[in-house]
Structure formats: structure tokens, C-alpha cells
Amino acid sequence: MHKTGIFTATSFVVVVGVIVFFSGTSVSSAADIDAKKLYMTHCKTCHGENGKPTDLGVGLEARDFTDAAWQAKVTDEQIIKQINNGTPEKMMPFKEKLSQEEIKALVPVVRSFGKK
Ligand code: HEC
Structure with missing residues (x-):
């Protein structure tokens, strides 16, 4: 009887572990990230809706994402x-605010501004 108890407890832990593992990955899957919305929330103030810096961005010397030469290099x-790291006095770091998946998802948004 004692043996069965341990066996049941072990399989319970395994089952819970598997459930936690799978629900954890699905919550943060890339498909659920609305990168454009993230950009509009966190980046637009300086980098502008279309990748052209706003007045505030120009004042801080923000990068112009429509600059083809910059996009190429x-x-x-x-x-x-x-x-992740930003630039002191210019752009705040986002590594505490956004997940690595979200930061990666922003790359194609930044790239999209360079395409004519
Ligand atoms: C407070 C204004 C501000 C906000 C908000 C901001 N940035 Fe910036 N960003 C800047 C400035 C200023 C620079 C230029 C920094 C420098 O010259 O080192 C810059 C530079 C960049 C660069 C260019 C780096 C390079 O190699 O030249 C990228 C890419 C970038 N920002 C992406 C983003 C993204 C994505 C977001 C939103 C998650 C964001 N920024 C939010 C001000 C901002």
C-alpha cells in the first residue's frame, strides 16, 4: 500500500509539471504578441508612427527608421x-518592461519602416 502511495504522488507531480510546462509556453508564444501595438505603446513617442522621429525624438537625436543606409548596415x-539596453539620457532600456519574445517581435516592425 505504501508503495502505491509514492507511485501516485510521483505521477501527480509529473502530470502537474507537464501541464505547467505547456501552459507556460503557450502563454508567451510569439503568435500572441501584437508587435505593432507594442511599438505604438512604447516607441511611437520618439520614433514616430511611421518610423520617422517625432519632435521629441529629433530633440534626442533618435534614429530615423526609414533611413535606408542605416537599415542596410x-x-x-x-x-x-x-x-534591451537603450542609451543613457536618450532612450530608456526595455529589458525590464518587455519580455525577450516581445523585444524580438519588434525587430520586424522596425524593419518594416525601411521598406518602400
Ligand atoms: C524617449 C524616446 C525614445 C523611446 C520611447 C524609444 N526610443 Fe529608440 N531611440 C531613441 C534615441 C534618442 C535613439 C538614438 C540613441 C543613440 O544615438 O544612441 C534611439 C535609437 C533606437 C534604435 C537605433 C539603434 C542604432 O543602432 O542606431 C532602435 C532600433 C530603437 N531606438 C528602437 C526603439 C524601440 C523598438 C522602441 C520601443 C520599444 C524605442 N526605441 C523607444 C529614443 C527613444
Whole structure:
């Protein structure tokens, strides 16, 4: 009887573990992230709706995302790094505010402004 008890307890832990694992991954799946909305919420104030810096952005010397020369030389890693760390006095870091999935999802949004 004692043995059966341990067996039941173990399978219970395994089942709960599997459920937690799968629900955890589905909650943060990339498909659920509305990257455009994230951009409009967190980035538009400086970088503008269309990737052209706003007055505030110009004052801070924000990057113009429609600049083809910049788009050609910047890597996705650099964009991710910039969103994570920001630039002191210019752009706030987002690593505490957004998940890594959300930050990655913003890269194609930034890229989309460079396409004519
Ligand atoms: C408070 C204004 C402000 C906000 C809000 C802001 N940025 Fe910036 N961003 C800047 C400024 C200023 C620079 C230029 C920084 C520099 O020259 O180092 C910049 C630079 C960048 C760059 C270019 C880095 C490079 O290699 O030249 C990227 C990409 C970027 N921001 C993405 C974002 C994204 C995505 C968001 C929203 C999650 C965001 N920024 C929110 C002000 C802002």
C-alpha cells in the first residue's frame, strides 16, 4: 500500500509539471504578441508612427527608421541590444518592461519602416 502511495504522488507531480510546462509556453508564444501595438505603446513617442522621429525624438537625436543606409548596415542583434539596453539620457532600456519574445517581435516592425 505504501508503495502505491509514492507511485501516485510521483505521477501527480509529473502530470502537474507537464501541464505547467505547456501552459507556460503557450502563454508567451510569439503568435500572441501584437508587435505593432507594442511599438505604438512604447516607441511611437520618439520614433514616430511611421518610423520617422517625432519632435521629441529629433530633440534626442533618435534614429530615423526609414533611413535606408542605416537599415542596410544595422543587424537584428544590434536592434535587439538597443531595445534591451537603450542609451543613457536618450532612450530608456526595455529589458525590464518587455519580455525577450516581445523585444524580438519588434525587430520586424522596425524593419518594416525601411521598406518602400
Ligand atoms: C524617449 C524616446 C525614445 C523611446 C520611447 C524609444 N526610443 Fe529608440 N531611440 C531613441 C534615441 C534618442 C535613439 C538614438 C540613441 C543613440 O544615438 O544612441 C534611439 C535609437 C533606437 C534604435 C537605433 C539603434 C542604432 O543602432 O542606431 C532602435 C532600433 C530603437 N531606438 C528602437 C526603439 C524601440 C523598438 C522602441 C520601443 C520599444 C524605442 N526605441 C523607444 C529614443 C527613444
